[in-house]
Amino acid sequence: MQDSLFHSLIDIRESKAGLLGKADLVLERARWATSIFERYDIQTTINIVKAVSDAAFEMAEEFAGKAVEETGFGIKEHKKTKNEMASRYLFNYYVEQDFVNPRVNEEKKIVEIPRPAGVIFALIPSTNPIATVNYKIILALLTRNAIVISPHPAAQSCSYEAVQRLIHAAEKAGAPEGIIQVLQSPTIPMVEAFMTSPKTNVILATGGTPMVRSAYSSSNPAIGVGPGNVPVYVDSTANIKMAAQRIISSKSFDNSVLCTNESVLITVPEAENSLKLALKANKAHICSKEDTDLLRRFLFHPGGFNVEAIGRSATWIANECGIRLPSETKVLIAPISQIGVEEELSKEKLCPVLSYHVANDEKQAFAQARAVLRLSGAGHSAAIHAESEETILNYSAHVEVYRVVVNAPSSQGAAGLETNLAPTFTVGTGYFGRSSIGDNIGPQHLVHWTKVAYNRDEKVVFGNYHEIGKDFPGPLPEAEIEGLRPSSRKQPTKITQNSVESAEIRKEIRRLISEELKDLLGKSNG
Amino acid sequence: MSEAKTEFLERSKKFWNPGKTQDWIDFGVDLVIDRREGYYLYDMDGRRLLDFHLNGGTYNLGHRNPELVEALKAGTQRFDMGNHHFPALARTALAEALKECAPSPNLQYTAYASGGGEAIDIALKTARHATKRKKIISIKKAYHGHTGLAVKAGDDRFSKLFLSEDVNDEFIQVTFNDLTEMEDALKGRDVAAVILETIPATYGFPMPNEGYLTSVKRLCEKYETLYIADEVQTGLMRTGAMWGCMKYGVEPDIMVTGKGIAGGMYPLACVLISERCGGWLKEDGFGHISTGGGAELGCIVSIKTLEIVQRPEVATMVRYIGNFLRTGLDEIRQAYSDFFVEIRQHGVIMGLVFNDVQGAKPVMRHLYENGVWAIFSTLDPSVLQFKPGLLLSQTDAEEVLRRMAIAVELARNEVMGVKRRKL
Numbered sequence: 001m002q003d004s005l006f007h008s009l010i011d012i013r014e015s016k017a018g019l020l021g022k023a024d025l026v027l028e029r030a031r032w033a034t035s036i037f038e039r040y041d042i043q044t045t046i047n048i049v050k051a052v053s054d055a056a057f058e059m060a061e062e063f064a065g066k067a068v069e070e071t072g073f074g075i076k077e078h079k080k081t082k083n084e085m086a087s088r089y090l091f092n093y094y095v096e097q098d099f100v101n102p103r104v105n106e107e108k109k110i111v112e113i114p115r116p117a118g119v120i121f122a123l124i125p126s127t128n129p130i131a132t133v134n135y136k137i138i139l140a141l142l143t144r145n146a147i148v149i150s151p152h153p154a155a156q157s158c159s160y161e162a163v164q165r166l167i168h169a170a171e172k173a174g175a176p177e178g179i180i181q182v183l184q185s186p187t188i189p190m191v192e193a194f195m196t197s198p199k200t201n202v203i204l205a206t207g208g209t210p211m212v213r214s215a216y217s218s219s220n221p222a223i224g225v226g227p228g229n230v231p232v233y234v235d236s237t238a239n240i241k242m243a244a245q246r247i248i249s250s251k252s253f254d255n256s257v258l259c260t261n262e263s264v265l266i267t268v269p270e271a272e273n274s275l276k277l278a279l280k281a282n283k284a285h286i287c288s289k290e291d292t293d294l295l296r297r298f299l300f301h302p303g304g305f306n307v308e309a310i311g312r313s314a315t316w317i318a319n320e321c322g323i324r325l326p327s328e329t330k331v332l333i334a335p336i337s338q339i340g341v342e343e344e345l346s347k348e349k350l351c352p353v354l355s356y357h358v359a360n361d362e363k364q365a366f367a368q369a370r371a372v373l374r375l376s377g378a379g380h381s382a383a384i385h386a387e388s389e390e391t392i393l394n395y396s397a398h399v400e401v402y403r404v405v406v407n408a409p410s411s412q413g414a415a416g417l418e419t420n421l422a423p424t425f426t427v428g429t430g431y432f433g434r435s436s437i438g439d440n441i442g443p444q445h446l447v448h449w450t451k452v453a454y455n456r457d458e459k460v461v462f463g464n465y466h467e468i469g470k471d472f473p474g475p476l477p478e479a480e481i482e483g484l485r486p487s488s489r490k491q492p493t494k495i496t497q498n499s500v501e502s503a504e505i506r507k508e509i510r511r512l513i514s515e516e517l518k519d520l521l522g523k524s525n526g
Numbered sequence: 527m528s529e530a531k532t533e534f535l536e537r538s539k540k541f542w543n544p545g546k547t548q549d550w551i552d553f554g555v556d557l558v559i560d561r562r563e564g565y566y567l568y569d570m571d572g573r574r575l576l577d578f579h580l581n582g583g584t585y586n587l588g589h590r591n592p593e594l595v596e597a598l599k600a601g602t603q604r605f606d607m608g609n610h611h612f613p614a615l616a617r618t619a620l621a622e623a624l625k626e627c628a629p630s631p632n633l634q635y636t637a638y639a640s641g642g643g644e645a646i647d648i649a650l651k652t653a654r655h656a657t658k659r660k661k662i663i664s665i666k667k668a669y670h671g672h673t674g675l676a677v678k679a680g681d682d683r684f685s686k687l688f689l690s691e692d693v694n695d696e697f698i699q700v701t702f703n704d705l706t707e708m709e710d711a712l713k714g715r716d717v718a719a720v721i722l723e724t725i726p727a728t729y730g731f732p733m734p735n736e737g738y739l740t741s742v743k744r745l746c747e748k749y750e751t752l753y754i755a756d757e758v759q760t761g762l763m764r765t766g767a768m769w770g771c772m773k774y775g776v777e778p779d780i781m782v783t784g785k786g787i788a789g790g791m792y793p794l795a796c797v798l799i800s801e802r803c804g805g806w807l808k809e810d811g812f813g814h815i816s817t818g819g820g821a822e823l824g825c826i827v828s829i830k831t832l833e834i835v836q837r838p839e840v841a842t843m844v845r846y847i848g849n850f851l852r853t854g855l856d857e858i859r860q861a862y863s864d865f866f867v868e869i870r871q872h873g874v875i876m877g878l879v880f881n882d883v884q885g886a887k888p889v890m891r892h893l894y895e896n897g898v899w900a901i902f903s904t905l906d907p908s909v910l911q912f913k914p915g916l917l918l919s920q921t922d923a924e925e926v927l928r929r930m931a932i933a934v935e936l937a938r939n940e941v942m943g944v945k946r947r948k949l
Contacts, residue, residue: 009604181839
């Protein structure tokens with residue numbers, strides 16, 4: 001439909017009524033779709049999730065390319081890995097869990113009936129625009145929820161197209177029409193309208209701090225996560241060579257756009273020399289004081305982090321700063337003597353720049369790690385490389401985070417790629433991070449259970465619930481229309497083509513992202 | 527009933543319409559609609575009713591749909607009714623938007639009226655001008671409005687009263703779904719137009735037989751008669767397609783839309799006219815004049831209506847609402863099968879048939895008592911018109927079924943002479 005046909009004389013699309021009208025319609029369609037989806041049995045549900053996960057896997061590479069092209073963030077090969085991880089691996093991780101049938105606890109005389117959240121409104125970040133789409137859709141479908149995806153303006157085109165493909169796969173496998181929806185060109189006021197609508201059951205907010213905070217203040221239930229700023233401690237007991245290798249592999253993974261990437265490396269004098277050598281051996285460049293000054297100036301502008309640097313390669317950044325280094329350099333190491341508000345390099349850096357601090361001893365190292373998290377990233381992630389269990393546990397109890405990755409790359413590890421943590425693209429930052437959940441967000445967070453509890457008295461016998469409650473009637477029959485041949489009943493679905501954005505809009509979008517990211521990266525208290 | 531309402535009803539009788547006011551009281555429906563919002567009506571005594579009458583689809587998008595209200599409000603900053611003699615921005619914009627979604631690429635022009643009856647008159651006059659014939663065929667029990675020509679095309683229930691029935695045999699009425707009768711009436715090659723509601727509403731939504739409408743269109747072509755689709759109640763997505771006739775594969779020569787087109791926020795009706803039929807618009811563009819017809823504020827609201835109903839979400843909603851209510855109504859029908867005998871349905875157009883010539887009236891009353899407002903079919907009171915809105919929420923759909931089951935049981939017991947079960 002041509003917009004000019006409807007809006008040339010009077011345009012109310014951006015008015016409160018216009019935005020709410022749109023939101024309510026999309027959300028009510030989703031609500032209707034859930035009323036059908038909750039009639040699906042486990043097998044049908046799993047088949048749909050599998051179809052979506054397969055489709056996501058198939059298009060992992062194609063859309064990794066599209067994401068890099070559109071956003072300029074990250075590395076295609078690594079994005080492909082993430083997209084794949086957020087498809088088949090994620091599916092396999094949860095496929096055995098049943099969020100559909102009632103579960104029976106004989107011992108406690110309790111039956112539990114799963115009750116899906118309903119309609120999920122999901123915000124997608126620009127840094128992982130495909131993986132997060134895959135991940136949130138799979139989580140929603142596993143729990144028979146409807147989901148409305150709001151792409152990030154900077155990754156709008158690739159996220160939108162990816163969702164369209166997944167919608168196609170889901171509906172082909174029998175998913176109710178409208179169970180997955182995507183906003184074509186979300187604006188901040190439109191997102192607000194969706195977040196505040198009483199028709200939204202839960203907001204899954206992954207993105208900048210302002211967006212997450214606004215999700216929490218929407219009056220709707222929200223699962224929002226704060227930013228990261230990961231301290232990584234390399235202990236004297238660590239296998240230094242392996243530690244260096246893992247840290248570099250993590251920092252260079254998708255050029256550090258995962259919020260689980262190491263931000264500040266902290267070590268002790270005993271490990272310092274061998275660590276530096278090992279980092280160099282892994283293609284890290286240790287910056288001189290002058291280099292570090294150049295880097296600081298380039299990365300941190302008076303208004304906050306330089307958005308241009310996000311997800312760029314080490315050589316690109318060095319080139320911009322005028323630092324000379326070997327072309328195969330993967331990570332820039334910036335030695336810093338202070339941690340805190342005075343040292344901007346101790347803040348989060350979504351690029352392959354790693355700050356490097358040598359503490360006097362373990363005690364001071366732990367205090368510095370806590371200080372890193374005080375700047376931002378509370379509740380998020382930390383990492384440690386050590387062999388001493390006592391040190392590992394002590395460190396973990398000190399840092400105010402809900403996951404500590406041990407002897408593994410943090411980017412991948414905290415997100416569940418190289419640890420046995422649940423694979424996730426939404427890291428719950430819990431109470432430390434002003435969030436409601438401290439786990440890696442999974443399907444279990446999108447369903448509540450009605451508990452049917454018997455009298456504890458032994459004289460009251462618990463019933464047999466094992467064979468019942470598993471009859472799911474499936475989709476409703478199509479209402480019959482007399483006098484119409486069945487073939488003419490269904491209207492072909494129109495797929496609206498994504499319109500090409502004008503230069504003006506792109507400019508506006510860049511401004512919005514820049515503001516959002518500045519806020520995200522510039523805040524000292526996430 | 528409150529004292530205030532009793533007093534109000536007296537005033538209504540005194541100043542507005544004594545007959546109508548009293549009739550509703552006699553029907554057991556003491557409704558005085560005050561506040562309204564979405565699909566809810568609030569009686570002046572505060573009681574809430576779910577609106578399943580929608581005035582024939584006028585309130586398709588709900589009462590005071592916020593987007594329509596906003597469009598109207600914004601419109602008043604720039605427009606008023608406009609000067610009907612001149613080319614006008616909003617009238618042309620709506621005409622263009624209508625052409626874009628018309629059921630036939632031939633429907634080129636839009637002529638405007640301030641209500642459905644006037645629009646039907648324009649359509650019939652247009653057909654007469656184009657064919658130079660005078661006769662009009664409609665169906666028995668048809669209803670097309672109350673103006674000069676429209677009232678003659680309808681059942682004489684409304685024309686005789688005013689001594690306005692056809693006396694020159696210019697208006698022929700044939701049996702719906704009877705092709706032989708239709709062809710017989712057309713054979714003389716002196717008929718200007720056949721006018722058909724795609725699904726006759728006031729007659730209780732009898733469904734056209736398979737192939738009926740396309741055959742009528744073919745007969746029209748054979749005898750050089752024009753086909754006028756009255757889409758006032760079947761248009762605007764109520765069948766799941768933009769216009770009901772599209773579902774039946776009929777491309778009309780002239781199409782009339784009204785009621786819901788301006789969402790109940792402004793009176794407006796439109797006649798879509800093909801190039802071939804639009805001769806008078808060139809010969810004498812001042813041929814039909816209507817000061818309020820195509821009032822530009824109404825056009826502004828209607829453009830918004832067209833935009834909303836064509837959003838892809840709406841078609842899905844219609845399907846879900848239709849399927850859900852049908853499943854629930856089927857269950858109720860099975861439980862009271864001796865009384866609730868048939869469900870006529872196309873999308874969110876529904877007629878519920880009861881086993882008594884006046885059977886829909888007690889159902890209406892009991893629904894009213896149970897917080898749902900739906901009205902019987904004037905020309906076949908065995909049928910209850912049951913019209914959910916396009917944007918009906920899942921919760922309200924569930925709510926209406928719960929109330930419907932109660933009302934049908936009460937009505938059945940009343941009509942079938944079974945003792946009322948204590949509630």
